[in-house]
Amino acid sequence: MTNKFQNLTRRAEIIRAARSFFHLEGFLEVETPILTDEPLPEANIEAVKTEKGFLITSPEVYMKPLLAQGAHKIFQITKCFRRNEHGSRHREEFTMLEWYRADSDYAKLKEDTVKLIRFIAEVLNTQAIERGDREIDLFSNWEDITIDEAYRKYANHPAPDDDFQFDEEMTRLVEPNLGWNKPTFLSDYPVKYCPMSAACQGNQSNGQRFELYIAGLELANGCTELSDWEKQRQNIETEQQRRAQNNMQPYPFPNKFLEAMKTFPPAAGAALGIDRLVMLFTGSDDIQDVLAF
Amino acid sequence: MYEASDLKKGIKIELEGEPYIITDFEFSKPGKGQAIYRVRMKNLLTGYSIDKSYRSNDKFQPANVSNLKLQYSYFDGTNYVFMDPETFESYNVNAELMEDKKDYLMENMEVDGTLYNEMVIDVTLPSFVEMKVTRSDPGVKGDTATNATKPATMETGLEIKVPLFVNEGDVIRIDTRTGEYLARVSTK
Numbered sequence: 001m002t003n004k005f006q007n008l009t010r011r012a013e014i015i016r017a018a019r020s021f022f023h024l025e026g027f028l029e030v031e032t033p034i035l036t037d038e039p040l041p042e043a044n045i046e047a048v049k050t051e052k053g054f055l056i057t058s059p060e061v062y063m064k065p066l067l068a069q070g071a072h073k074i075f076q077i078t079k080c081f082r083r084n085e086h087g088s089r090h091r092e093e094f095t096m097l098e099w100y101r102a103d104s105d106y107a108k109l110k111e112d113t114v115k116l117i118r119f120i121a122e123v124l125n126t127q128a129i130e131r132g133d134r135e136i137d138l139f140s141n142w143e144d145i146t147i148d149e150a151y152r153k154y155a156n157h158p159a160p161d162d163d164f165q166f167d168e169e170m171t172r173l174v175e176p177n178l179g180w181n182k183p184t185f186l187s188d189y190p191v192k193y194c195p196m197s198a199a200c201q202g203n204q205s206n207g208q209r210f211e212l213y214i215a216g217l218e219l220a221n222g223c224t225e226l227s228d229w230e231k232q233r234q235n236i237e238t239e240q241q242r243r244a245q246n247n248m249q250p251y252p253f254p255n256k257f258l259e260a261m262k263t264f265p266p267a268a269g270a271a272l273g274i275d276r277l278v279m280l281f282t283g284s285d286d287i288q289d290v291l292a293f
Numbered sequence: 294m295y296e297a298s299d300l301k302k303g304i305k306i307e308l309e310g311e312p313y314i315i316t317d318f319e320f321s322k323p324g325k326g327q328a329i330y331r332v333r334m335k336n337l338l339t340g341y342s343i344d345k346s347y348r349s350n351d352k353f354q355p356a357n358v359s360n361l362k363l364q365y366s367y368f369d370g371t372n373y374v375f376m377d378p379e380t381f382e383s384y385n386v387n388a389e390l391m392e393d394k395k396d397y398l399m400e401n402m403e404v405d406g407t408l409y410n411e412m413v414i415d416v417t418l419p420s421f422v423e424m425k426v427t428r429s430d431p432g433v434k435g436d437t438a439t440n441a442t443k444p445a446t447m448e449t450g451l452e453i454k455v456p457l458f459v460n461e462g463d464v465i466r467i468d469t470r471t472g473e474y475l476a477r478v479s480t481k
Contacts (some may be wrong), residue, residue: 086320218324
């Protein structure tokens with residue numbers, strides 16, 4: 001493939017710029033284990049099992065306990081693994097940038113996200129993302145719409161209650177339309193889709209969670225973390241039950257994680273898919289085009 | 294049985310009693326949502342395409358579809374009869390399916406057949422065939438325009454346009470996909 005080394009060069013520049021951004025913002029870069037014996041249960045994400053335990057599906061399971069131990073602003077760029085996820089935008093093994101702020105909320109993370117992507121664009125000397133015949137200007141004001149507004153606008157009805165309909169319409173009608181004029185935050189998910197997020201202050205049936213879309217590509221996810229310990233334990237139990245209903249592999253109950261979370265501060269955390277960010281900045285349609293192998 | 298995650302282009306599945314071939318396949322998964330398998334597939338009986346979305350625990354029956362070499366034998370007045378040259382088993386193919394192809398058929402011609410539940414549902418002709426011209430008026434003298442053609446009738450009844458120099462009794466090569474004359478193979 002002729003573009004391979006151009007894309008890999010871009011990839012290295014993007015990762016270096018992302019690192020510089022968080023260092024300049026006063027975040028501590030951390031490295032946490034990739035192997036875990038207690039993955040956090042999620043109803044739609046399956047971990048890869050090894051003979052020594054599970055590979056992380058996100059560094060959350062170790063980064064949150066670090067906050068509980070007193071870290072204030074931390075970030076990490078690491079490999080994550082999610083079984084059976086492969087397509088033009090998915091790989092079972094992928095690279096995630098994840099960051100946490102103590103004493104903060106998702107509004108602050110949205111600001112971080114805007115600043116981060118503009119910082120990277122400046123390093124790359126780029127004003128806009130080019131996609132087909134469209135240009136998405138990264139330096140004009142970004143759009144922020146709620147889940148409910150998005151379904152009304154693109155599916156002509158409020159967000160549906162049925163899980164399959166919600167996801168099917170999300171991928172077919174909503175997502176492909178997001179982030180074409182400017183980057184778009186999709187905010188305030190129904191609480192059942194964000195078991196680890198704090199509820200919104202106004203409407204308690206929604207959670208303080210957002211996703212970022214550019215040119216129809218889902219790029220980042222963030223939330224104000226749930227800090228009510230008992231609620232967290234209950235939600236983890238509910239996710240374990242949903243996994244069992246979905247015939248997913250059983251995980252040990254994450255006792256060590258919950259024990260560590262007893263001192264978890266009010267906090268917010270976000271994750272951004274590095275591979276997809278590189279796809280956008282290199283004009284690639286397939287994630288394979290931005291990977292070395 | 295296939296699961297949704299086994300699906301990919303080219304796989305043939307059975308849906309509501311009819312065979313489909315998957316022509317496009319996309320995995321998508323919103324944020325923390327469930328995996329959605331978006332599939333475009335073509336009905337092998339009607340040729341029509343449909344789009345469907347599936348979840349990961351949906352299951353599919355493989356369609357009992359296979360390919361085999363067939364040899365054309367004869368037309369019995371209702372069906373075109375083909376034979377498997379290895380087993381000598383014969384297959385009737387209804388005339389409707391052969392409508393656009395029948396004029397290319399010659400005895401013992403080898404074709405690619407698609408079988409569904411032991412029924413031939415598609416026949417693919419060889420891309421090129423050689424046939425004898427049985428009727429064609431001589432080229433008009435003085436007509437020297439390049440690319441000038443004239444009608445000709447083949448031994449099977451097929452009518453195509455041929456260059457002026459082609460005569461009755463010549464054998465010519467024809468492209469079955471376009472119905473066009475390609476070359477003269479031999480002269481009478």
